[in-house]
Amino acid sequence: MSQEKNRVYSYIPNSVPSRKKEMMREIGIDAMEELYGVIPESLRFRGSMNLPEPIKSEMALKEHIEEILQENISCGEVISFLGAGCYNHYVPAICDEVNSRSEFLTAYSGETYSDHGKLQAIFEYTSLMGELLDMDVVNYTTYDGSQAAASATRMACRYTGRNEILVPASLHPEMLSQLMDYSKGWFKLKTVGFNPETGLLDLADLKRQLGPDTAGILIENPNYFGIIEEQSFEIGEMVHAAGGLFIVYADPISLGILEAPANYGADLACGEIQSLGIHMQYGGGLAGYIASHDDPGMIAEFPNYFYGIMKGSIEGEYGFDRALNHRTSHGSREKAKEYFGTGSGLWAITAGVYLSLMGPQGMAEVGRNITAITRYAMLRLKAVKGLFLPFDQSYHFREFVVDFSASGQSVAAINEKLLDYGIFGGKSLTLDFDSLGESALVCVTEKTRKSDIDTLVSALEDILLGGEAS
C-alpha cells in the first residue's frame, strides 16, 4: 500500500479514505498510480505547478476574493458614460432569478426528453427574436455579436458564391479586427467611407466599391457612433442591384421603435443581445444572433445550432431538438459550413425572459426613453464651450461623438479628471479614428438620469474652463 492520503474535500465525496480504499479494493489496485500506469515515466510530471497554498474554507475563499474585487469600482458606484458594444442597461430582477436557477445554470447538452424545459426556453428566445426582427429563422446564440457578424459575412459569401464584403469605415474596431481574422483566405474585406458631416455611409463611395465580386455589405444600425443609418433603404437597394446581400447588425434594444432590418431590405440580421437583460460583467455578458427569411438556401448556410419545434405524439405536446444538424461541425467535422461549439445558451434564455417581460409596450418605452435621454445629453453637451458634436445633425440612439479638440485637452486627460468627479467619461476614439481628433463616444441608457447628465456637464465646464468658471 502506498502512502495513505488523508485529504477530504467538500466537493469530492469519494475523497473519504475509507470509501476510496473500498473502491480501490473493488477494482483490485493498491496504489492510485496503478490506474494511470499507462502514462510513461518520461511524460509524468513530478515537479511543482507553483500554485499558491489552497484556501480550503468557503468562508475564507469568499473573503479572499471579495477583497480582490474590492479593488474594482463598478459602474453602479459612479456615473458611467461608457458604451461602445457593452451597455449598462437595466436588468429586470426576473432575468437574474431565472438565470440563477440551478437547473438552467448547470444543464448542458441534454436533449429532447431530459431537457425539455431548457429547449423550450431557447426556442422561445428565437421565437421572440423572430418577432422583434420580423424574420422566421433565428439561430441558437453565438459566442458574441461579432462572431454572429463574422459568420453572417461568410454566409453571404457562400450564398452568393462571391468573395468581397464591404463594411463601413465606422465599424466597431474590435468587430473589424475579428472580421479581418475571419476573412483570411475566404474573402476580401473592403471599407466604405462615412460622410464627415453626417457620420452616415458615403453612398458615392459605396457605389464605387460595389461590383461583380460583392457578396454583401454589413452595416451597424445604429452605427458605432450611435447614428441611425437613415439611408438604409438606399443601401439595401444598391447592394441588391449589384447582386450582393444586405446584412444589418442591429441592437435588439432599439427595435421597439426602429424598423426591423428585414423591413428595409436586410437579407440577414445579426447582432449582440447583451442589452436584453444581461449584466455587462466586464464585457463577459455577450451573445450573438443571426436571423434570415425562410429561404432554404440561406438556412443551409447557418453554421451553428438551430433548435426546432415538432409536434408531440400526444395532442397538445411539443418537443424540441437540434434541427438540420449536418450543417454544423458536430454533424460533419471538416465538411461543415464553419466550426461550432458551446456558445452562450444561458444568455439566450435570459434574453427570452427579458423580451417576455418587456412585451411590445416595454420595448417601445425603453426605446423612446433612450432616444429622449440621448437627445437631452447631446443638447446639453453641445452647449458647453470647447465641445463640438460633429454629427449632431443626424438622428442618434444611445451614443454620440463628442470632439474635445477645440478645448486643447486630450480625451485621456479629460477622462482622467472626470474620474475625480465620480464619472466614467465616454470611450476614447483617438486611437481608432484619426479623422475625429480628440473625440469620445458618449453613451447613455434608460438608466441615465437627467441629474447624471447635468453632473457631467458641470464637471466638464469645471475641467475645460478651469479658473474661468471659478
Place this chain on the structure above:
Amino acid sequence: MKASEPREYHGVKWHEPIIFELSCPGERGIILPEVEQEIADVVGDIDQLLPRRLKRRQSPSLPEVSEPRVLKHYLRLSQETMGNDTNNSIGLGTCTMKYNPKIHEQLVRNPKLAELHPYQDERTIQGILKIIHELNRFLTGISGMDHYSFQPSGGTQAIYANASVIRAYHEHQGEGETRDEVITTIFSHPGNAGAPSTAGYKVLTLMPDEKGFPDLEMLKSMVSERTAALFITNPEDTGIFSPNIKDYVDEVHRVGGLCVYDQANANGLLGITRAREAGFDLSHFNLHKTFASPHGSMGPGCGAQGVVEKLKPFLPGPLVDFDGEKYFHNGNKPLSIGKVRKFYGNVPVILRSYAYIMTMGEEGLRDVSEISILNNNYMLKGMREIPGCTVPYSEGDHKLEQVRYSWEDLFKETGVGTEAINRRTVDYGMQNYFESHHPWIVPEPFTPEPAETYSKEDIDEYVAVLRTIAEEARINPDLVNNAPHRVAIAKITDTSPMTDVDKFAVTWRAFKRKQAVPQ
C-alpha cells in the same frame, strides 16, 4: 432504497404553453420609468427624434404577460430541465459534469464584477485584472505552456484561435502558402476538424489502429512540408491514453509543423502529465469543464488558449501584464491575430476557475484527477458486468476519466439500441448520455464520465439504471423502445421537422404558418 437499485423517479410535467399562448393584451411584465419631465420639456416630441422612414411601423408581436406569470412560466421550464445540481449527469461524457460550487455564483454576481464595463480606466479594475493575471499564472503551471489568452469563449473557439495563431506563425516564417494541411484524429472532438477547416486548412484524419490509438504509421505517411499542425486529444473520447504521444509530436515537429493538444477535458491529467512534457506548442483548457464553471445550458464557457513562448506574439489580445505596481492590458502586439471576440472573454468564467484552483491547490487538483480516474474505473468494473455492454479497445486495461462503451451485443440480441436506451435513462432521473461524436466508429456507442464529484452511490445508481434497462430490453423491449414514460413529454414519433427543411421551424411564427398550410 438501496443505491444499487434505480429509484422510483417521476419527472415534472407541466404542459406549459409556449410563451406566446400566455399573452393577454394589456398585461405588463415590467414597468419602466417615464421620461423625466424636464428632459421631455427640453427635447420635445420624441417622434421627431427618429427618422420617419425608419420608425417601426408595426409593433413587434411580442406576448403581453404579467410578471408573476412570466416567472412561473420559466420556473416551470426550469423544472423540466435536468440540471447537474438536481439530476445525475454522469452520462454526459467528454463534458466533465462536475459540481459547480455555489459560492462562485455569489462571487460573480457581486456588482464589482457584474457591473464592470470593459472600457473602464485600468485604475478602476485592478481587482479583476489581478484575477485574470493570476489565473494565467496558475494555468501555465498546470499545463507547462507559457502564456494564456482567455478571449476564446468556448472550446471550439479556442481550437479556431489555435488554428489562426498557427496560420499567423507560419505566415511570419514565410511558409504561410506552403503549409496548408492540418492533421487530426477521428476520436478527437469534431471541432479539431471543423475549426482548422474554417481557418482555411485542408484537414487529414488519422484513423485508429487495432488498439484504438491513432495510427502512427499512417501519421508518418501524412506529414510533409505542407503540414501546418497536428490537432490531437489524449486521452481521446475512448478514455485510452496514448503512451506514444510524444512520437506523434516528434514526427510532426520533424517536418516543421506545430502540435496542438486539445485539453478541453483535462480532468484525468491534472498534476499527472502536462502538455509541456509531451512537447506540445499549443493547448487549451475548457474552464467550464475541468475548472468547475457551470455549463449554463450550453455556455457561456471559456476556452483558455495556452501557447509556448515563441507563439505568444500571435495570441488574441490584449493580455494582462503586471509592472510590479499595477496590472494593465498589454495591447501592443503587432503580430497578434487580433480579436476572436469583443473585449476580454467570459470574465465570470475566469473568476470561477480562479476560485476553484484557489480552493483545490496543487495536491487537490491531483486528487481531482486521481479520483476521477478511480471513479471511472470503478464504474467500468460495474459496466463490464452488464451483459450486452462491451468496452471496445484495450480490453482489460485501466482507462482514464471516461470510456466509450458499446451496446452492440445487446442490440444484436434484442433490437434495442443505444438511442432507445438513452431515452429510457431519463425515466430514472438520469440526464441522457452522450452517445458519440460523429461519425460512430464504435457501434451503438455511449460515453459516460463519472467526474470526481460523484459519490460511489451516484455511480452505483447509474450502473444499476443501465443494468435494469438492459434487462428491460430483453424482457420488454417495447418499454425501452417507446421511452420515455415519466418525463415532461412522450416519445415523438414524427421527427421529420428536424431533417426536412420544408417542415423546419425555429420560431413560433414559422411553425404556426407551416401548420396552417398543409405541406
